[in-house]
Amino acid sequence: MSLWTVLVTALITADPGDTPAQREKKIISFSRARTVQGKRVQRPRKPSRPKPVRVEDDPRKKGDSRAFAKARVAFVAPRDLAQIATDEPVHIALRVSGYALGPLQPGGPVPHAHLIVDNAPAMEIDDVSEPVTLKGLDPGPHLLRAVLCRPWHEVVKARHAFAMVRFWVGHRLEGKAGKAAEQAAWPDPRRPILTYVFPMGSPGEHLELEGAADPPAGPDRPILDFYLANGKLGRRGDKVRVVLDRRELPLLTEWKPHHLRRARPGAHRITIDLLNRRGLSVKNPVNRTDRSFEVRR
Numbered sequence: 527m528s529l530w531t532v533l534v535t536a537l538i539t540a541d542p543g544d545t546p547a548q549r550e551k552k553i554i555s556f557s558r559a560r561t562v563q564g565k566r567v568q569r570p571r572k573p574s575r576p577k578p579v580r581v582e583d584d585p586r587k588k589g590d591s592r593a594f595a596k597a598r599v600a601f602v603a604p605r606d607l608a609q610i611a612t613d614e615p616v617h618i619a620l621r622v623s624g625y626a627l628g629p630l631q632p633g634g635p636v637p638h639a640h641l642i643v644d645n646a647p648a649m650e651i652d653d654v655s656e657p658v659t660l661k662g663l664d665p666g667p668h669l670l671r672a673v674l675c676r677p678w679h680e681v682v683k684a685r686h687a688f689a690m691v692r693f694w695v696g697h698r699l700e701g702k703a704g705k706a707a708e709q710a711a712w713p714d715p716r717r718p719i720l721t722y723v724f725p726m727g728s729p730g731e732h733l734e735l736e737g738a739a740d741p742p743a744g745p746d747r748p749i750l751d752f753y754l755a756n757g758k759l760g761r762r763g764d765k766v767r768v769v770l771d772r773r774e775l776p777l778l779t780e781w782k783p784h785h786l787r788r789a790r791p792g793a794h795r796i797t798i799d800l801l802n803r804r805g806l807s808v809k810n811p812v813n814r815t816d817r818s819f820e821v822r823r
Contacts, residue, residue: 582626582637582676589676590683590781596624598686599639599672604693612696616660618670620651625674625682628652635677640723642671644711645812647727659736665696667711669812671721673753679724680783681751688721688753713810718757718764720800720808722815724749725786748786748821752798762803769797777801791823
């Protein structure tokens with residue numbers, strides 16, 4: 527109630543024979559009564575939700591939060607440019623620091639890493655102490671990438687939350703043939719590299735990966751997220767071109783999760799590509815990704 531309303535109400539209820547001092551006293555008493563009455567009708571505040579025990583589980587922290595600035599992932603095995611026999615499995619080991627993986631308790635949120643073989647849909651790793659082996663790769667050059675993710679698959683956008691390793695399966699081709707095969711499969715680590723992460727697609731290659739799991743389907747809301755290394759998005763910087771079901775969407779100039787609002791329930795196909803400030807494609811293998819995914823009803 528406003529002060530003007532209090533004054534008018536008090537004057538109306540005052541006696542005509544009251545002195546100015548008596549009227550002032552009634553105004554003060556009436557105002558106090560309304561204040562007390564107002565306190566009685568206040569709605570109780572909703573209890574605030576308890577803060578998560580660890581920052582990795584806090585949904586209020588975004589992937590680019592400074593809380594994850596020290597998050598780091600690296601490949602322990604295989605080593606970069608390694609050569610692996612055709613009949614041997616590829617042993618994969620990751621080292622993660624500054625970011626907790628796995629659930630804090632059974633049924634809790636699961637921060638994890640996405641493991642991407644060549645440019646196939648990712649697999650999820652939430653325990654780097656467990657051995658991971660990969661079988662079924664064809665002879666030739668191959669690429670492994672790892673990206674740290676939040677429990678709901680949002681990419682951690684820290685400088686070192688991405689790692690990659692290049693290796694050969696079988697005998698390495700000599701001369702120009704080997705160099706051409708490597709240039710087609712391996713991105714230049716000094717140039718911008720765009721890594722597609724989400725939404726997940728259906729597995730395309732016949733690979734056997736022990737120690738990792740298919741990520742859960744996630745919520746019924748398609749969100750595009752990716753990791754950009756050695757580049758910077760902006761109106762005057764790099765941009766990400768997105769084509770959803772043959773329809774080009776506005777260029778992305780911000781590195782954050784993007785809702786694909788046009789993706790209705792059903793099957794979809796998405797293509798992303800990295801453009802430089804002039805609008806030209808940044809030439810680097812794996813910068814362009816085509817993925818099929820499905821939105822549940």
